[in-house]
Amino acid sequence: MPVYKDKSRSGKVSYRIDINFTDQNGKRRHICRRGFAKKKDAEAEEARIRMTLSDNLPAAITLDALVDQYTASYLLEGVKESTLMSNLTMYKCHISPILGSKRVKDITVSAVTQWMTNMLEKEKPDGARYAANTINNAKMVLSKYLSYAVKLELIPDNPAQKVKKYQDPDETVKSDEAEINFWTEDEYWHFISYVDDPEWKDIFLFLWETGVRRGELIALRWENVDFGGSKIRIEATATNKTKKRGQIRTSPKTRRSIRTIDMPDSLRNALLERYKRHQRRDGFSYDFYVFGDIRPLSPTTLKRKHDEYMDKAGVKRITLHGFRHSHASLLIMHGLPDQMIADRLGHTIEILHKVYAHIYEQQRNSFKNELNAIYTRENYTQTTRTAVPLH
Incomplete structure (x- = not known):
């Protein structure tokens, strides 16, 4: 965060701006402004400085320097911090070692193609090759930064957009993740019968009956649960992809992810019993996490317990997203x-x-079977075949 809070010895609070950038000579620079009485004033000045810096980016800027500039001004680009950090991790691991020192204007379609070829030959620490999904995700990150360069008029167009996604010729045609990463009702009930801890049974029931994402479950607080209306408000998610250590509660994946969902009676009753149990905890308040306490549930613990109960039940293995x-x-x-x-x-x-094309295809097949049953000759009655006079 480029805007920071300062506190004097007397306790008076003010705000300062810290900006790191690359100048026209390619040297790293730092700007600091202090003494803003209001945070919004500091943010307005930061935005003004960012715009000035963007207007003066050198034509010979390297990709690394461009990414530094993008990172410093990500708020102006409307990017969430978790997305920023995820992209930076991908960039530093897969893109910067090959293209980072190149001038942006020298990154051509040929350069992007060569970089992808290097990715195909690159090995993981265990000697395995990277999957097509990883390569294409890295290309998407590269394309995002080059689109930023186009926006700043450093290059006329984005060369990464002219390079096709990679498809592994050795991979057989795979079913969509949603087609294989799910349970039938029988599989779920078999699994849940082996969950002997009511605290964990609530969690898996919640995932099964709401279809929320893992981060949305972890970020849920009691203030988001409306027992009277049997509704749940999803307005946050949990992530550890930020500059801060540990998990933070942040806005959901997309604007449409902010929603209110209805609870079946079975889930409402289970959560009400959970609420009564948790209400007896010291310091309880509506700010407590539904699946935690004053702190949210650890995603590592959630995955471990899910794996543990799947092993215990002997069911087909699915991911936590498989509940969705x-x-x-x-x-x-x-x-x-x-x-x-x-x-x-x-x-x-x-x-x-x-995402669920395979389910709709099954429905269409069932529909066609019903049509065939309706329109077979032996099913036609005399009434069906009788023409209705037109008036």
């Missing part, structure tokens, strides 16, 4: 309206149809 796929698949198969399912998941209709 299972929830959506179940609602689709039961014929609930697409728009309501999309709203519940925080999706658009288009994404819903894309």
Whole structure:
């Protein structure tokens, strides 16, 4: 965060700006401004300085320097800090060693293609090659930074956009993750029968009956639960992809992810019993996490317990995100309206149809079978075949 809070010995609070950037000669520079009485004044001055720096970026700037500039001004680009940190990790690991010292204007389609070739030959510490998904994600990050260079008029167009995504020719056609990463109702009930701790049973029931993302579950507080209306407000997610250490509670993945979802009676009753148990804890308040206490549940612990109970039950292994796929698949198969399912998941209709295409294909096949049953000759009655006079 470029704007920081200062506190004098007398306790008076003011704000300062700290900006690191690369000057026109390619040298690292630092700007510090102090004494702002209000945070919004410091942020306005920071924005003004950022705009000035963007206007004076050198034509010979390297990709590393451009990424530094982008990182320093990410708030102006409307980028979440968790996304910024995730992209930076990918950049430093896979892109900077090859392209970081190159001038942005020298990064051509040929240079991007050569970089992808290097990625194909690159080995992990265990000697394995990187998957196509990793290579394409790295290319997407590179493309994002080069689009920023286009915006600043450093280059006329984005060469990464002219390079096709990589497809591994040795990979057989795979089913979509949602097609294999889910449980049937029988598989879920078999699994949950082996969860002997009510605290953990609540967690897996919640995932199964709401389809929320892991981070949304972890970030849920009691203030977000409306027992009277049997509703849950999803307005935050948990992430550790920030400059701060540990997990933080932040805004959800997309604007559509902020939503209110209905609770089935079974989930409402389970959460009400959980609330009664947690209410007896010292210092309890509505700020406590539903699946934690004053601190949120650790994602590592959540994964470990999920693995532990799957092993115990001997069921097909799915990821925690598989609960979300299972929830959506179940609602689709039961014929609930697409728009309501999309709203519940925080999706658009288009994404819903894309991710769960295999379920819709099954429905279409069932529909065709029903059509065939209706329109077979032996099923036609005399009444069906009788023409209705037109008036």
